[in-house]
Amino acid sequence: MRYVHVAYIILLCISSVRISYCASYNNSVELMHDVLDGYDARQRPVSDQNNPIVVTISFNLLTVQEFDEVAAKFSTYGLLIIGWSDQIITWDPEDYGWAYSALFRLSDVWYPKLVLTNPYTKLSDLGDDWMTIRIYNSGYTTFVPGAVFDTSCNVDVTFYPFDTQVSYRLDSTRVERVGGGHGTSDTLNIIFKIKRKPMFLIVNVVLPIVFMAIINILVFLLPAESGERVSYSVTVLLALAVFMTLVGDNLPKTSEPMPILSYYLMILLILSTLMTVTTILNLSIYFKKGQVPGCLKSIFRFVYCFRCRFGRNTDKNNKVYPIDNTNKRKIPVVTTINSDIEEPDITWQDISTCIDWIAMAFFFFGTIIINAIFLSTMAKNKDSALNS
Template sequence: MKLSRTEFLMFAFISIHLHIVSSQTYDEAVSLLRNKTLFYEKSLRPVKNQSSTLVVHVNFDLVSIQDFNEVQESLTVIGGLTLIWTDDLMKWNPTDYGGMVDIVSESGKFWTPYLILTNSVNKLDKVGESWQRIRFTHEGVAIVIQADTWSTMCKANVKYYPWDDHWCGFEFSSVAYRQDEMSLQPVSDAVSTHYYTESETWELKGSDIQVSYENSSVLFRVHFARKPLFVLVNVVVPITAMTFLNAVIFVIPADSGERISYSVTVLLAIAVFLTLVGENLPKTSNPMPVFSFYLLTVLMISIVITFANIFSLRFYHHDNTGSVKGVFAKFTKYLLHMNKCKKKNKTVKGANTSTKEKKTGNKSNVNKLDLSTGYEIEDNSVCEYSSCSFMNTYITWKEVSVTFDKICTVVFNIIFMLAAFIFFMCVYTKEKKV
């Protein structure tokens, strides 16, 4: 007979946790079960004094994290719930049964704690199945390990995706008994991870246990964080690289005729890539992932770059042969003047140095150098002369387009770097919530 995964885990838990019965005969085991179950009523609490409180010790063993669904806000794990209590009706003298100190049987024949997973994704039902095994010691100690696949509701906080972390809990409650009838007490202050198998997607950060004696419930919480390397390499880095690839569009010469096609191609590539990424992003609005806002910002800036490229080409191929006037002309003249002024100052410095090395006798010939004649001039007169002559020069629309391209290259690269910096700083300085 082929065992299911849950049955295999249950038997594995029992064989690992507890020692194996040996040297007792089959007839002695049958005699023990018949004698103890002859007047056994599994619907009643197994205590001789029905007014006393039955203490049930609980422990949760986490085996593996199977799935965390951000959209449905659910966590699925494989784990085992260990329940330990004292059954007054299952005590015996080992010498009467060949030295038998413990015995294993089906749990469906005996009383077991009536617990439900109150925050279950599926329907509410009693925890455990009748086929699961239960072990009794001769002192009446009952041990049952209810291994299963547990699915619980969990509030997903994906604000800092893919560097998000979550707290999810498994709340087991006793709805059939009052607090004075059955008390749930954890055996430790954290979830057991002795048999935990590391997940490829999630990293287990910690756990805790909260007990509510008023509701007769125990909440086992696990803290896990997403491993961001896969998303970082396959999503974040390519998107960031494509943004800067889009910003260098203004370096392409306008005469090449490829700028519009390049701009639209990059925009479509980013849009398609964002569509594919969006399918894998958590589809939640409370809260929205910061990464979603970053992707939206990148898309909007790419659209603005496409419009700016169109305007730049419109300036470059302007059919007006007259002089450019107005704000465009003044701004272009100012930027060109500043650029040429810096170049002339550098040229004059180099010329002054070489002239001083050659001419040491005549001071008037060393002080100034005219670029057109080869004679030296004062450094501070270069910009003044250039300012008077250059501001009256003729400005074409092509010069306006070239100046506009230089401005756009610098501005959009700064905007992309600023957007990436803000995104990573938001993630780096995120608040740790419990």
């Protein structure tokens, strides 16, 4: 059994041996001289110039180096694998020491001119003089240039920070060929779909904004005598303005499209401004002197159910009768009850308190509705982005 194993190993070693041929230096020099003699790199390498050259292109993405949504810059590093058939440069390997392929300088042979049509800095073709091209004896040619591609891109930040576009991750890629027609060049669109990881922005931007929008309403619960109402509301207003600036610094300087987060911040800023104005006007009412007009008193009674609070309702069925023990019957007693109870005077402080409750209810429901619409919209886009 041991001999069988040894024989099997020997057979494997023999079968793995390949006869290799190596062209010498002189063979390579002679090959270069012969195939390039009379070759013009300015002309397409086809015998019949009416026939097209079929060029195959594939792109291998190695790294995504940068995505700057503010500057609308997308930087990647990758390799383009380009192949075509050169009908002019062909040879018999037997004549050149069994050389089946050779490397040629980029400037010595024809190659398809590729141009990045959306560069971030300047427009230039792909390929440098130091690069080489490998051509096989059949004429098949391969060119593998590698480069850093700095491209400009249109950033859609409508659903920022839940946008699907550097803590991004590559989601998918695809290539689209756009034919240019007869006599024009074709276009290859290499499309990258990337997704943002929004948790950092949720914790550091979105949630603080939501919390500030909620605590901003509490300004109407502060006592007017404390003297802190205006400073409280202005502080929250400035905080929202600062967050709006921070969000704006991380977005592209363009108005198309505007992110929903910017509209959300603007609405909250408007609400905070209205709260500040309401607080200042209400404080002027609180410290106002003199009689309150009758119309404001009516509004106060309506809001506070003033008559229910200070009026007295007499139950007609709840009456007290003396009883005659001899005849066992009730003796009606006529009593006079003064139903007109004097109402306390309504002051400007009462009107200010009434305005506080009305304003608090209005801004509370307004803030809840705005936050609900914003969060539901962003969550819906987040789910659709993940499902896609």
